[in-house]
Amino acid sequence: MKKLLFSLSLGTSIAVLAACGGGDESAENTNEEAETQEEASAENGDGAASESNGEATGEGAEHPEMPEPDLEGIPDVVAEVNGEEITKEEFEQTYTNQFQSAAMQQQMTGEEIDQDQMKKDILDGMISQRLFIQEVDNRDMNASEEEVDEIVGQLVEQNGFESEDELFAAFEEQSMAKEEVMSQIETESKIQKMIEEEVGEVDPTEEELQAMYDQMTAQQEEAAEGEVPSFEEIKPQLEDQVKMEKETMAAQNLASELREDADVTVHL
DSSP: OHHHHHHHHHHTOHHHHHHSTTTTOOHHHHHHHHHHHHHHHHHHHHHHHHHHTTOOOTTOOOOOOOOOOOOTTOOSEEEEETTEEEEHHHHHHHHHHHHHHHHHHHHHHOOOOOHHHHHHHHHHHHHHHHHHHHHHHHTTOOOOHHHHHHHHHHHHHHTTOSSHHHHHHHHHHTTOOHHHHHHHHHHHHHHHHHHHHHHOOOOOOHHHHHHHHHHHHHHHHHHTOSOOOOHHHHHHHHHHHHHHHHHHHHHHHHHHHHHHTSOEEEOO
């Protein structure tokens, strides 16, 4: 269920992720990576248990211990953004969710987590998110019922539910009423619309698509990941990727512009 809540918070804006440790990765890619890491972590956990019982085969390599999030010394108010507070509770929930994904990555790679830097990156992302929410209000952005329903459908599909009722029941279990969830989804839709306005019309050129295809092909060949689909087969996906990258860049630029003009105080 934490993954479910995390997917909703990630969807709130592309720039929130862009400002965080993942940098140039999209929300969609991050969610997919987190799911893959969870599955791998579960398998590794079984392996680690077997090894501790002396049942492991092979060279008997040890799995690193799963790290814990360091929440010591978090102030009651982590930051203020144009007079609005980002509270300790908000920060700890967001940090813990993202830390779990990072911890799974550490289990796979052995690379230690710099928690001080991670806290800074996550707080920067939360500040950008708050600035975006304020900006959609300033611009009087609206979200249609169809746009909100589309996001609800995406959450149902991404989290493996069979219906919207199951989705909202899951949120209820996490003490989030349907009205609260729908309010967040409506805000998400407004932010996405604002970012799309910043980007404008995206019409990728053949040169852009071919360059992306060549890069992807080289990466797959280097990783020996099997046969690469033809350019025409994956052209629609390449177009989506170009649009996503341009949206990410526009969101980063907008977040920087808003912060320059904002009154932001950080207490972390």
